Amino acid sequence: xxxxxxxxxxxxxxxxxxxxxxxxxxxxxxxxxxxxxxxxxxxxxxxxxxxxxxxxxxxxxxxxxxxxxxxxxxxxxxxxxxxxxxxxxxxxxxxxxxxxxxxxxxxxxxxxxxxxxxxxxxxxxxxxxxxxxxxxxxxxxxxxxxxxxxxxxxxxxxxxxxxxxxxxxxxxxxxxxxxxxxxxxxxxxxxxxxxxxxxxxxxxxxxxxxxxxxxxxxxxxxxxxxxxxxxxxxxxxxxxxxxxxxxxxxxxxxxxxxxxxxxxxxxxxxxxxxxxxxxxxxxxxxxxxxxxxxxxxxxxxxxxxxxxxxxxxxxxxxxxxxxxxxxxxxxxxxxxxxxxxxxxx
Ligand SMILES: Cc1ncc(C[n+]2csc(CCOP(=O)(O)OP(=O)(O)O)c2C)c(N)n1
Ligand SMILES: [Mg+2]
Numbered sequence: 001x002x003x004x005x006x007x008x009x010x011x012x013x014x015x016x017x018x019x020x021x022x023x024x025x026x027x028x029x030x031x032x033x034x035x036x037x038x039x040x041x042x043x044x045x046x047x048x049x050x051x052x053x054x055x056x057x058x059x060x061x062x063x064x065x066x067x068x069x070x071x072x073x074x075x076x077x078x079x080x081x082x083x084x085x086x087x088x089x090x091x092x093x094x095x096x097x098x099x100x101x102x103x104x105x106x107x108x109x110x111x112x113x114x115x116x117x118x119x120x121x122x123x124x125x126x127x128x129x130x131x132x133x134x135x136x137x138x139x140x141x142x143x144x145x146x147x148x149x150x151x152x153x154x155x156x157x158x159x160x161x162x163x164x165x166x167x168x169x170x171x172x173x174x175x176x177x178x179x180x181x182x183x184x185x186x187x188x189x190x191x192x193x194x195x196x197x198x199x200x201x202x203x204x205x206x207x208x209x210x211x212x213x214x215x216x217x218x219x220x221x222x223x224x225x226x227x228x229x230x231x232x233x234x235x236x237x238x239x240x241x242x243x244x245x246x247x248x249x250x251x252x253x254x255x256x257x258x259x260x261x262x263x264x265x266x267x268x269x270x271x272x273x274x275x276x277x278x279x280x281x282x283x284x285x286x287x288x289x290x291x292x293x294x295x296x297x298x299x300x301x302x303x304x305x306x307x308x309x310x311x312x313x314x315x316x317x318x319x320x321x322x323x324x325x326x327x328x329x330x331x332x333x334x335x336x337x338x339x340x341x342x343x344x345x
Contacts, residue, residue, distance in 0.1 A: 024070055027066070029287060029290060031062075032283050043262070045103070052104075053116065057262075059257045060282075061255070076154050076155045077155070093119060093124055100322050101114055104325075139158075143184075148181075156184050175215060196264070196267075197268075209250070209251035211249070
């Protein structure tokens with residue numbers, strides 16, 4: 001289970017040098033750097049054709065994964081779309097089981113049958129990994145319903161991209177969640193593009209948090225390049241939901257540095273736009289902040305980075321040395337009901 005620190009605040013002052021304790025900053029660094037390194041090495045293996053198929057990287061969006069490791073609880077459920085390696089890692093799924101899944105090996109988190117888009121781990125309260133744009137929004141709403149029905153204190157964090165924000169399924173889900181006051185935290189990761197289509201080309205309303213207003217759902221826009229602001233928004237939203245007041249909606253403004261998937265030359269955006277976001281790179285900014293503001297020493301930061309580099313190399317070795325699933329496994333694990341009468345040929 002992922003260790004969760006709940007982000008201990010050391011100061012409320014706006015100009016405070018740093019607001020949170022050392023462990024929180026180091027946790028953000030650890031999670032964000034793990035996600036970055038995991039995907040960079042995954043892309044390398046992809047270039048060698050050791051990993052095949054769809055491969056959507058999260059590079060640039062890691063501040064959200066970092067904040068998920070501190071701003072919510074391990075008991076909370078998460079469901080998301082296909083750009084999901086970072087979310088799964090933030091939940092505490094191991095780098096090895098995720099890397100093996102990318103390689104399609106039987107030691108992967110879903111036994112090599114899911115691949116890049118379909119990580120899953122009930123043990124980590126991580127419900128995937130969905131390839132159909134927006135399909136997870138009603139699923140997350142249903143998981144929230146189940147939590148309320150069972151009388152737990154848990155949320156379902158239901159994540160989706162800007163490309164899913166105009167789907168009918170979202171409007172129906174928001175309406176039900178508000179009517180029944182379900183414990184769902186809806187998160188739109190607005191990275192400005194759905195494949196090659198910019199948000200500006202799909203609606204005259206570009207601030208996607210405003211969608212919540214039609215349902216009276218508390219909604220905010222959040223700076224997604226900084227784990228502090230994302231963490232704070234998660235805590236505000238989670239407090240609201242856990243107090244029984246129903247769902248909450250965050251539009252997190254972020255950016256993906258790479259194309260939509262590995263084969264995208266990304267000609268629909270300018271180099272200046274990309275460079276502008278790279279200057280705010282969350283993985284570099286957090287390291288500078290930690291060292292410059294003396295939250296920890298450069299040596300401590302280097303130690304974390306080296307440990308993660310080693311962890312990811314071991315994950316790659318583990319994936320390479322694992323076996324592919326047996327063909328006889330093809331029809332296993334499709335349904336929880338063992339004798340479900342589905343067609344097998
Ligand atoms: C229902 C459906 N329509 C179309 C597609 C094809 N498709 C795959 S990804 C994508 C773009 C989604 O963009 P967004 O939600 O912004 O997520 P991002 O890739 O930016 O993380 C589209 C249209 C799909 N998978 N499912
Ligand atoms: Mg998008």
